[in-house]
Amino acid sequence: MTETPLNGEYDDWLDSIEAGEGYYLKCDGGHGWLPPRRVCPDCGSRDLHDEPLPDSGDIVTHTTVAVATPQFKDDAPYVTAIADFGPVSITGLVRGVDPEDVSIGDVVGIEVGERETTGDRAVVFRPR
Amino acid sequence: MTDPRIAGAGVTQFGKHPERTGRDLFAEAGLEALDQSGVDPDDVDALYYGNFMGEIAEHQGHQGPLMAEAIGIDAPATRLETACASAGAAVREAVKTLRNGESDVVVVGGAERMTNIGTAAATDALAIAADDLYEIRAGMTFPGAYALMARAYFEEFGGSPEDLAHVAVKNHEHALGNDHAQIQKPITVAEAMDAPTVAAPLGLYDSCPITDGAAVAVLTTAEYATDHGLDAPVAISGTGQGGDNLALQDRPQIARTPAADKAAAEAYADAGIEADDVDFAEVHDCFTIAEVLAIESLGLFEPGEGIHAATEGTTTRDGEIPVNLSGGLKAKGHPVGATGVAQLATIAWVLEGTHPRADAAPDSTVGVAHNAGGTVASTTVHVMEVKE
Numbered sequence: 113m114t115e116t117p118l119n120g121e122y123d124d125w126l127d128s129i130e131a132g133e134g135y136y137l138k139c140d141g142g143h144g145w146l147p148p149r150r151v152c153p154d155c156g157s158r159d160l161h162d163e164p165l166p167d168s169g170d171i172v173t174h175t176t177v178a179v180a181t182p183q184f185k186d187d188a189p190y191v192t193a194i195a196d197f198g199p200v201s202i203t204g205l206v207r208g209v210d211p212e213d214v215s216i217g218d219v220v221g222i223e224v225g226e227r228e229t230t231g232d233r234a235v236v237f238r239p240r
Numbered sequence: 241m242t243d244p245r246i247a248g249a250g251v252t253q254f255g256k257h258p259e260r261t262g263r264d265l266f267a268e269a270g271l272e273a274l275d276q277s278g279v280d281p282d283d284v285d286a287l288y289y290g291n292f293m294g295e296i297a298e299h300q301g302h303q304g305p306l307m308a309e310a311i312g313i314d315a316p317a318t319r320l321e322t323a324c325a326s327a328g329a330a331v332r333e334a335v336k337t338l339r340n341g342e343s344d345v346v347v348v349g350g351a352e353r354m355t356n357i358g359t360a361a362a363t364d365a366l367a368i369a370a371d372d373l374y375e376i377r378a379g380m381t382f383p384g385a386y387a388l389m390a391r392a393y394f395e396e397f398g399g400s401p402e403d404l405a406h407v408a409v410k411n412h413e414h415a416l417g418n419d420h421a422q423i424q425k426p427i428t429v430a431e432a433m434d435a436p437t438v439a440a441p442l443g444l445y446d447s448c449p450i451t452d453g454a455a456v457a458v459l460t461t462a463e464y465a466t467d468h469g470l471d472a473p474v475a476i477s478g479t480g481q482g483g484d485n486l487a488l489q490d491r492p493q494i495a496r497t498p499a500a501d502k503a504a505a506e507a508y509a510d511a512g513i514e515a516d517d518v519d520f521a522e523v524h525d526c527f528t529i530a531e532v533l534a535i536e537s538l539g540l541f542e543p544g545e546g547i548h549a550a551t552e553g554t555t556t557r558d559g560e561i562p563v564n565l566s567g568g569l570k571a572k573g574h575p576v577g578a579t580g581v582a583q584l585a586t587i588a589w590v591l592e593g594t595h596p597r598a599d600a601a602p603d604s605t606v607g608v609a610h611n612a613g614g615t616v617a618s619t620t621v622h623v624m625e626v627k628e
């Protein structure tokens with residue numbers, strides 16, 4: 113275990129995904145966000161409650177990163193994508209598919225994996 | 241209220257100066273700006289200073305007072321940080337304090353030292369303009385973020401990497417003869433297309449270089465310029481700033497930059513102009529796709545049309561609306577915290593007819609500067625006009 117302090121609700125959110133109980137925050141205006149949030153940036157509502165994260169999302173854009181930062185040097189080349197889960201979109205690493213074969217519209221599930229370079233936890237998408 | 245004037249500007253050579261300190265870069269540009277302005281340094285009321293990665297690159301925070309003393313002025317000095325739009329934000333503060341009567345003379349500038357830490361560490365430092373929890377931890381780099389925007393743009397509006405290559409070719413050609421520019425090398429579309437991938441679909445020639453440099457301008461009220469007989473015909477007639485969600489994933493549209501839409505609308509209204517009045521623009525082309533998004537947000541092209549502008553020659557120096565006559569960030573270089581003021585200097589020099597590419601816009605009276613931070617979560621737009 114690391115002695116680095118955790119990032120509060122963000123790490124709790126990763127825990128929830130690892131446990132298969134992923135969630136997002138929804139305001140009474142119907143806007144979705146990821147934690148930590150105390151107020152909806154869209155409508156100003158402070159009434160945010162947990163909702164189950166949909167089981168899968170659609171890739172809306174993606175890139176294959178060849179020139180990485182030192183924290184990802186052993187991961188490169190790798191695919192980073194944004195996937196639309198309905199009320200929220202999430203950024204993650206796409207694994208389990210050749211980078212050449214990743215396309216907009218691909219359906220992916222979400223899980224928590226490890227960054228190869230550092231072992232840090234990371235959001236991972238896999239094709240469904 | 242009258243519009244602030246640009247009394248003088250100074251810009252270092254943008255490039256690799258790993259051994260030069262930020263304070264020395266700033267001093268070179270600042271003293272040149274003061275000398276050119278004819279302003280008594282004792283008259284300077286404030287310094288607004290843009291810098292992004294000083295703590296990382298130089299282990300130096302609290303740079304405002306350091307830069308004031310570097311140019312020999314005794315005035316309150318404040319550093320502003322809005323990632324790559326830091327200097328644009330500094331210009332905006334300078335304009336506000338001159339307009340509201342609190343100051344008669346303001347020095348505005350920026351500096352960035354980047355190459356001393358190497359490409360990998362600089363890439364890391366640039367990435368922190370993104371959301372650490374939700375973007376950087378998912379592998380997003382600065383080029384990677386713009387690659388996500390480029391692919392989303394192609395999906396929504398069409399266009400191709402070849403169109404982006406035309407942006408790079410144009411800006412490289414514009415930088416030829418600009419002694420301030422980091423890259424003065426013509427390239428072809430084929431060379432740009434064949435360059436190594438940085439973050440697909442963006443390659444090496446889609447990306448601005450890593451740059452050391454500084455840019456400084458001396459701004460005064462119109463009254464001060466008149467009273468002191470300054471040669472300062474160019475005014476900043478409009479200022480605007482817009483914001484957006486920091487993370488791309490939280491935006492309704494990834495292939496649009498609404499922060500720049502808002503900044504442009506505010507700046508144009510402030511100046512009393514329309515997009516049709518703009519003669520030329522310096523825009524924030526940290527990546528080729530960023531120029532496309534910028535010229536659409538500025539209202540120079542409709543959404544989805546900006547991608548064809550360089551390919552069709554509309555934004556080249558002999559085109560209808562020249563964009564990035566300096567070479568842009570792409571070829572001139574991008575010392576992050578200095579870029580917004582370097583754009584200001586370029587526009588002033590083009591309007592005054594002293595810039596190497598001024599012949600591309602000989603009768604111009606209105607230039608616009610677009611300076612964007614991160615993935616355009618911060619944007620400033622400034623309208624500049626010849627007033628005399």
